[in-house]
Amino acid sequence: GAGVSQTPSNKVTEKGKYVELRCDPISGHTALYWYRQSLGQGPEFLIYFQGTGAADDSGLPNDRFFAVRPEGSVSTLKIQRTERGDSAVYLCASSFTGTGSYNEQFFGPGTRLTVL
Amino acid sequence: SQQGEEDPQALSIQEGENATMNCSYKTSINNLQWYRQNSGRGLVHLILIRSNEREKHSGRLRVTLDTSKKSSSLLITASRAADTASYFCATDQNSGYSTLTFGKGTMLLVSP
DSSP: OOOOEEEOSEEEEOTTOOEEEEEEOOTTOOEEEEEEEOTTSOOEEEEEEETTEEEEOTTOOSTTEEEEOTTSSOEEEEEOSOOGGGOEEEEEEEESSSOSSOOOOEEOOOEEEEEO | OOOOEEEOSEEEEETTSOEEEEEEOSSOEEEEEEEEESTTSOEEEEEEEETTOSEEEETTEEEEEETTTTEEEEEEOSOOGGGOEEEEEEEEESSSSOOEEEOOOEEEEEEO
């Protein structure tokens, strides 16, 4: 049983460029989450998918950020016109159902994004 | 925004000693979870305590929850150098589905 995987592990880009970050959740997990973690801070929620649909995207900071999960498995976080302030570790997590009082989320190793 | 606040921000102890970290939060919760993070990368789930539970044990870990004070504590007994990491509490609020709200974390350093 593979865990959550994320690619790339590191991404360096220039200000203004477009980036895509990929997340492969644990097989069979219907819920998928994206978080962002800045240096010295805890992870902050970005978006939550239940199946193919974004059930809650209230954490996305602005319209430069977008995420998809077209087949209910792999998800891609897309950032347009990157800014230096977007530099952070982007974490993906998945869980079996996303609901209930015992909803353990399994995290991937993260993608460290650096915007120069 | 951050819901939880861990205390202390940093903790340095010797191997064999116990480490206690505290977490306070602001709103009602469904459950509270503790995670460990090494080197600023992937988070490892340690333990989950539901809002109707007061104490839970897992190996060398003991977690308490006081919903009246909106606080939780994580105790690591007989610490080892390998316990060196950042520890985060995360709350799962009563929103019908689960999204975690993390604190800023406690950096624990266990010296041999």
